[in-house]
Amino acid sequence: MRLTKVMGNNDKAHYMAMIETENLGRYFGEIKAVDGVSFSVERGEVLGFLGPNGAGKSTTMKMLTCFLTPSFGNARVAGFDTVLESRKVRQKIGYLPENAPLYGEMEVGSFLRFIAEVRRLEAREISSAIDRSLSLCGLHDVRAQRIETLSKGFKRRVGLAQALLTDPEILILDEPTDGLDPNQKHEVRALIDGMAENKCIILSTHILEEVDAVCTRAVVIARGAIVADASPQELRKRSKNYGAVTVCFTEGADTDGDFASALGQIPGVGKVLAEPDFTFTLIPEEEDSDRSSQDLLLRVAREVEQREWKLSDIRLDSGHLDEVFRDITHAV
Ligand SMILES: Nc1ncnc2c1ncn2[C@@H]1O[C@H](COP(=O)(O)OP(=O)(O)O)[C@@H](O)[C@H]1O
Numbered sequence: 001m002r003l004t005k006v007m008g009n010n011d012k013a014h015y016m017a018m019i020e021t022e023n024l025g026r027y028f029g030e031i032k033a034v035d036g037v038s039f040s041v042e043r044g045e046v047l048g049f050l051g052p053n054g055a056g057k058s059t060t061m062k063m064l065t066c067f068l069t070p071s072f073g074n075a076r077v078a079g080f081d082t083v084l085e086s087r088k089v090r091q092k093i094g095y096l097p098e099n100a101p102l103y104g105e106m107e108v109g110s111f112l113r114f115i116a117e118v119r120r121l122e123a124r125e126i127s128s129a130i131d132r133s134l135s136l137c138g139l140h141d142v143r144a145q146r147i148e149t150l151s152k153g154f155k156r157r158v159g160l161a162q163a164l165l166t167d168p169e170i171l172i173l174d175e176p177t178d179g180l181d182p183n184q185k186h187e188v189r190a191l192i193d194g195m196a197e198n199k200c201i202i203l204s205t206h207i208l209e210e211v212d213a214v215c216t217r218a219v220v221i222a223r224g225a226i227v228a229d230a231s232p233q234e235l236r237k238r239s240k241n242y243g244a245v246t247v248c249f250t251e252g253a254d255t256d257g258d259f260a261s262a263l264g265q266i267p268g269v270g271k272v273l274a275e276p277d278f279t280f281t282l283i284p285e286e287e288d289s290d291r292s293s294q295d296l297l298l299r300v301a302r303e304v305e306q307r308e309w310k311l312s313d314i315r316l317d318s319g320h321l322d323e324v325f326r327d328i329t330h331a332v
Pocket residue numbers: 028031033051052053054055056057058059060
């Protein structure tokens with residue numbers, strides 16, 4: 001396994017690949033929950049684990065965080081082997097488990113103090129670390145409240161606050177927005193976004209818009225195996241009608257002949273699909289780059305203008321993650 005080590009300003013070791021797995025796998029009895037996954041994640045990346053329920057996301061995360069031993073393969077986190085050097089690994093990471101174990105009878109503030117002690121933060125750092133975590137997660141107002149009295153969303157935030165307590169360079173978040181309302185989801189995404197630059201973050205989700213909103217890269221997992229590893233943008237490009245231009249005309253426009261045949265003459269248009277209500281979808285000639293799909297949109301707009309056709313809508317299809325997700329997770 002290759003590991004590139006670069007020395008930073010203060011002689012602190014930085015690892016290009018902060019997380020690296022090689023053929024990592026895990027059985028539960030006969031069930032192969034994770035079937036040999038290999039990937040690496042670098043600082044600055046926010047990697048989204050996407051996959052249907054039971055795909056193996058949580059199991060993979062548990063192996064990265066030393067909660068489960070791999071049945072085969074290996075993983076290195078911050079340069080340390082998760083089995084042979086698990087103590088070192090655990091010092092480097094913040095982990096939000098899927099069902100974060102919280103002590104219901106404890107108050108938020110004392111729970112975080114307890115975690116800080118367990119994680120061996122230095123005594124003089126503890127108060128400021130707790131304050132920082134409370135602020136980041138919007139928990140100041142409930143710091144004296146017992147955890148069991150909190151809503152599901154607030155409990156999730158307490159879980160997140162304990163993961164952030166040591167300001168770890170590596171964050172592993174298992175469905176961080178699960179149970180949150182749309183505003184809270186937005187806040188957590190903004191929080192992740194704000195931390196992303198200097199950290200290496202892996203989060204799991206089955207919410208596709210989350211991947212678009214915060215992830216620089218998506219690893220799609222199905223039945224324990226990686227079926228795609230690409231940026232959200234690259235994944236969207238695999239949509240059936242990516243780059244297509246849809247135009248809708250208002251009824252009664254001066255048609256200047258047949259819409260469909262005129263639209264078909266525009267350079268770059270491969271196929272014209274006529275839809276109800278004076279709507280046409282123009283499929284680009286070949287797989288196009290972003291630039292040329294923008295060009296196609298412009299050419300169509302110009303043609304429409306020249307002919308003085310009356311439009312009610314014109315739009316470029318920038319791809320649909322849900323469609324691509326369905327295709328790739330069903331194909332295996
Ligand atoms: N402790 C366990 N014992 C037995 N089977 C398990 C255990 N944990 C997970 N599994 C099984 O492993 C597979 C992957 O589960 P999991 O990693 O939780 O998926 P995901 O997080 O993607 O929903 C599922 O089939 C699940 O039932």
